[in-house]
Amino acid sequence: MGExxxxxxxxxxxxxxxxxxxxxxxxxxxxxxxxxAEKANIERSGAIAGGIDHFxxxxxxxxxxxxxxxxxxxxxxxxxxxxSLKVQEAVYCDEYxxxxxxxxxxxxxLRNPKTxxxxxxLALGMPGxxxxxxxxxxxxxxxxxxxxxxxxxVLGRLQVTRLLLHDGExxxxxxxxxxxxxxxxxxxxxxVIATGNTNRMFKPQTGNPFNLWYCPAxxxxxxxxxxxxxxxxxxxxxxxxxxxxxxxxxxxxxxxxGMGSHLxxxxxxxxxxxxxxxxxxxxxxxxxxxxxxxLKEGRGPIYMDCRHLSQKDREHLFETLGYDKDTLPDFFVxxxxxxxxxxxxxxxxxxxxxxxxEVCGSGIKIDEKCASNVPGLYAAGDSSDQMGCLHMCVAGGxxxxxxxxxxxxxxxxxxxxxxxxxxxxxDRIFRPLGKKTGISSWEFExxxxxxxxxxxxxxxxxxxxxSALDKLNKLDDAHGDLKADNLHxxxxxxxxxxxxxxxxxxxxxxxxxxxxxxxxxxxxxDFPETDDDQYCGLIVIKKGxxxxxxxxxxxxxxxx
Amino acid sequence: MPPVIDPDxxxxxxxxxxxxxxxxxxxxxxxxxxxxxxxxxxxGACRQDCPTGAVDIEFPLIMLGV
Numbered sequence: 154m155g156e157x158x159x160x161x162x163x164x165x166x167x168x169x170x171x172x173x174x175x176x177x178x179x180x181x182x183x184x185x186x187x188x189x190a191e192k193a194n195i196e197r198s199g200a201i202a203g204g205i206d207h208f209x210x211x212x213x214x215x216x217x218x219x220x221x222x223x224x225x226x227x228x229x230x231x232x233x234x235x236x237s238l239k240v241q242e243a244v245y246c247d248e249y250x251x252x253x254x255x256x257x258x259x260x261x262x263l264r265n266p267k268t269x270x271x272x273x274x275l276a277l278g279m280p281g282x283x284x285x286x287x288x289x290x291x292x293x294x295x296x297x298x299x300x301x302x303x304x305x306x307v308l309g310r311l312q313v314t315r316l317l318l319h320d321g322e323x324x325x326x327x328x329x330x331x332x333x334x335x336x337x338x339x340x341x342x343x344x345v346i347a348t349g350n351t352n353r354m355f356k357p358q359t360g361n362p363f364n365l366w367y368c369p370a371x372x373x374x375x376x377x378x379x380x381x382x383x384x385x386x387x388x389x390x391x392x393x394x395x396x397x398x399x400x401x402x403x404x405x406x407x408x409x410x411g412m413g414s415h416l417x418x419x420x421x422x423x424x425x426x427x428x429x430x431x432x433x434x435x436x437x438x439x440x441x442x443x444x445x446x447x448l449k450e451g452r453g454p455i456y457m458d459c460r461h462l463s464q465k466d467r468e469h470l471f472e473t474l475g476y477d478k479d480t481l482p483d484f485f486v487x488x489x490x491x492x493x494x495x496x497x498x499x500x501x502x503x504x505x506x507x508x509x510x511e512v513c514g515s516g517i518k519i520d521e522k523c524a525s526n527v528p529g530l531y532a533a534g535d536s537s538d539q540m541g542c543l544h545m546c547v548a549g550g551x552x553x554x555x556x557x558x559x560x561x562x563x564x565x566x567x568x569x570x571x572x573x574x575x576x577x578x579x580d581r582i583f584r585p586l587g588k589k590t591g592i593s594s595w596e597f598e599x600x601x602x603x604x605x606x607x608x609x610x611x612x613x614x615x616x617x618x619x620s621a622l623d624k625l626n627k628l629d630d631a632h633g634d635l636k637a638d639n640l641h642x643x644x645x646x647x648x649x650x651x652x653x654x655x656x657x658x659x660x661x662x663x664x665x666x667x668x669x670x671x672x673x674x675x676x677x678x679d680f681p682e683t684d685d686d687q688y689c690g691l692i693v694i695k696k697g698x699x700x701x702x703x704x705x706x707x708x709x710x711x712x713x
Numbered sequence: 714m715p716p717v718i719d720p721d722x723x724x725x726x727x728x729x730x731x732x733x734x735x736x737x738x739x740x741x742x743x744x745x746x747x748x749x750x751x752x753x754x755x756x757g758a759c760r761q762d763c764p765t766g767a768v769d770i771e772f773p774l775i776m777l778g779v
Contacts, residue, residue, distance in 0.1 A: 193734040196762075202734045203756030290761060310736070331736060359775045363735065363752045370734050370754075400776040401755070479757025480715075480770050488777055641736055641749065 154583055155335035162188040162306065163561040164554070165341035167313050167326065167375055170199025170368075171543060172534025172550035173347035174296040178255070179554025180345075181303035185561055188339065190328060192348075192644075193370055194309040195297040199349055200368050200535070201543065205289035206408060206476035208256070208263060209511065209544040210249055211281075212271065218281030221246050229711040231278050231436045232510035234670055234689045235388050237709055240539045241512065243521035244549035252548035256292065259299045263287045274411030277511055278436035284411060286469075288476045289543075311337060312644050313374060315578045316344070316382040316530070317570045323529035324568035326378075327578045331644040336579050340570060342561035345531045345553050346517055347546075348375040350507035351655045353598060353648070355392070356606040357503040358402060362598065366395055366402045366502045372648035373506065373655035375536060376516050380658060380696055385526045387538035387691040387707070388515040389655075390662035391674045392611040393507035394441045399454070399498040400488070403478040406457070406499070410434070412470040414459045416444065416499070418452040438509065438671040445501050445673055456496040467495075504610045506659050508541040509671040515541075518693055523553035526695075529564070531557045538691065584633075585646045591636030594645035600628065601653045609660060611673040618664045625657045658702065662692045665704040715753045715770045716760060718745045722767035729759035729768060 164180040166173045169191030181187045191198060211224040228241055257263055263285055264271045273282035301307065313328040317338075325340035351373030353362045363369045380386060396406040396416070410416075410433050418424045428443035429435035435443075444455055459467060475482045490497055508515040517525050517532035519539050524531055533553035534540050540549040585591070608621035632650060637643035668684035669676050690708035697703040716738070718729070727740035737753050739746040760768040 193736065194731055197732040197756070197758035198734040202754075203758050203761065294762075359779065361751060361773075361775070363754055364776065365754070368734065368754065368756075369752070400779045401772070403755070478755075479761055480755045483770055484755075484772060484776070487772055644736070 155330065155333040158335055158337045160188065160337065160339045161567055162186045162339065162341050164188070164343050164345065164557050165190060165326070165339055166345045166347060166554070168199070168346065168348035168534070168536065169195035169307065170347060170349055170534060170546070171201055171293070171296065172540065172546040172553070173345065174300050175547050175550030176345045176347055176533050176554030176557065177300045177305045178303060179551045180558040180561070181300070181305050183555070183558040183562065185558050187305040188341070189300065189305055189307045190311045190313055190339065191307065191309050192312050192374070195300060195307055196294045198370065199293070201289065201293050202368065203290070203479040204476050205292055205543050206473045207284040207286055207543070208253070209283045209542060210253065210285055211283060216281060223280050224283070227278065227280055227283070228512045232513045233711055234685070234709060235391070235509050235691070236513035237539060238711065240519065240521050244523060244540060244552045245545050248548035248552050249544065252544070252551065255551070256547060259295045261287070261289060261292045261295055276407040276411040276434065278431060278434065284407065286473055290476055290479065308337070312647060314378065314582055314647060316378050317574065318382055318527065319568035319570065321527065322568055323527055324570045327575055329582050331640050334640050336582070338570065338575050340567045342564040342567060343529045343531065343557040345533055345557045346375045346379060346536050347533045347550060347553070348536045350505060350515060350535045351376060351652060352505045354506050354602065354605055354652050354656055355504040355610045356602050358397070358500060359400060362602065364402050365505070366397055366404055367505055367507065372651050374648065374651045376658070377651040377654040379517050379525070380654070382527065383696055384530060385518040385693050385695045386516055386658065387518040387693050388508060388513060389506070389658050389694055390666050390692055391507065391509040391515055391671065392504040392609065392659070393509065393674055394504050394611065395437060395502045396440060396444055396499050397502040398481070398484065399500045401481065401484050402502050403481045403484070405474045405477050405481060407437075408470060408473045408477060409457045409459070412466050413462060414457050414470070416440070417456050417458045417496070418447050419454055420452055424452065437511065438674050441501060442672045448501065454498050455500070457499050459495045459497065504606070506655055508535060509674040511542045512545065513541055514538050518691070522556045523549065524556060529560055582647070583643070585635045585637040586643055588636035591634045592631055594635065594637070594642060594649040597628070597631060597635060598649040598652060601625070601649070601656055605656050609663060612676050612678055613663055614677065614679040615664065618660045621660045622657060625653060625660065628653055658694055661702045662694050662704060665692045665706070715750065715755055715772065716747060717769045717771050718747065719767045719769065720744055722765045724765050726764060728762050728764065732758045732762050734758060
């Protein structure tokens with residue numbers, strides 16, 4: 154163990170990914186003292202650590218699909234029952250123009266520098282080409298540079314473990330440095346959580362839980378901590394999947410479809426046409442569901458057919474794929490694919506606990522001010538229940554930072570923290586380091602992944618969920634046996650326990666939603682139909698007074 | 714296993730260690746230690762940010778072979 158540190162700051166941001174860095178910018182621009190606590194480093198971390206290739210936006214060019222109303226229509230269509238239009242308008246529609254300007258101001262061109270035009274493509278159920286294609290390989294380090302220029306304090310390699318409350322309001326948090334073993338107690342007037350979704354929860358395609366579509370460092374650390382602190386969560390029942398190259402769970406499938414590639418089965422049929430009226434332009438969940446069923450029914454392998462694309466389109470596609478996942482073009486070359494006449498074998502990715510659409514989130518329930526039910530605690534990006542994808546993390550991250558700053562400005566004094574609570578947490582954090590024998594984080598996580606995948610990855614029933622919860626609850630008894638030989642392993646031990654706790658929350662929320670929505674993201678084999686009369690809204694989950702998990706339903710309406 | 718560092722090109726600046734989002738790479742006095750190769754996400758941050766082009770990405774057989 155290392156030294157103890159006590160820090161005070163006006164606004165603390167937990168998670169230095171896209172949403173967190175935009176929150177930090179907003180709070181710092183108000184002249185406040187801002188701290189960013191990040192598990193890795195802010196230059197390269199989170200979902201877009203290595204790059205990104207698209208930013209969704211309507212641009213009001215005069216086309217009937219390019220308006221606020223049409224965009225909200227798309228939101229309603231692809232996330233009905235999961236997104237609140239009131240929150241969408243506040244965190245995205247009112248913010249997106251400034252978001253685009255900010256990205257370009259810090260040095261990332263969203264448009265072609267020669268022509269000044271945006272390169273826009275259509276996919277995922279859009280009414281028009283909302284996806285701006287761009288080279289975002291340097292977006293993350295550029296945002297980090299701006300955050301440092303604004304004078305924010307950055308604590309890297311800090312794993313946050315517990316939220317501290319006083320009289321039901323946010324007071325601060327604790328954490329440890331995974332390289333030095335230093336313990337931190339941070340007090341803040343306002344806190345923004347921006348820690349992404351929960352990965353490594355289900356069995357991955359090649360067996361390695363780090364070969365994932367989304368960032369494997371995102372392990373629901375603050376979903377678990379927020380839940381423990383009495384924060385309400387929503388959209389936690391959803392299990393997100395996509396289509397990825399066989400062998401490499403990398404993003405890029407929307408770029409393929411956006412450029413006009415076709416998904417074909419081993420009978421060379423464009424099978425999406427049999428499954429959804431929009432075919433390959435259907436919302437993501439339907440593309441995944443169709444592919445899942447094609448494979449299950451024995452018509453795999455499936456391929457991304459690029460044979461008919463023009464040379465120019467193929468070149469654009471392979472360049473764009475490298476913006477989204479830097480090493481994907483290398484993978485294709487090493488696998489023997491070339492630009493000419495290519496059919497690329499694809500498969501359904503690992504499931505993960507995440508948002509059911511491109512335009513909402515999964516986690517801390519927020520209102521139109523990005524506020525949770527705990528005064529002073531805000532959330533942004535994928536770790537909130539209402540934001541997802543780059544466009545919302547840039548726009549909504551900034552919105553959350555502004556709101557947190559306003560709260561901090563109105564708060565005179567730091568709320569006190571309980572030193573006994575801090576000491577107990579410090580003991581809990583470092584306990585696995587002292588153990589000579591015990592269970593490794595890898596083994597523990599593998600057990601969680603087997604349970605989740607067998608029982609709700611992704612198809613589920615009342616009985617399968619109950620059985621999963623029974624097994625996941627029993628695993629709590631193993632916490633005392635978890636061991637870490639060094640600080641890196643200590644971080645992984647805490648991540649493993651967080652994944653397990655979020656899995657319980659997910660199974661409980663899934664049990665409360667007795668219908669199917671966005672299949673396969675929430676497919677109940679015992680309730681296979683969507684029931685808008687009873688379930689068009691959020692399953693809100695919260696720790697009950699007895700320590701049990703409680704759920705309630707909050708309806709959502711869709712009139713634009 | 715990814716990433717592989719060419720010691721002849723490496724100038725020991727440590728940026729690959731600092732920028733790795735998964736805590737895979739450790740900068741030691743004598744050179745770079747890719748300590749947890751199984752935990753690599755293949756994001757390519759180390760390769761993109763290496764000032765001397767010393768980082769190569771190698772994919773394990775299971776990713777290429779299946």
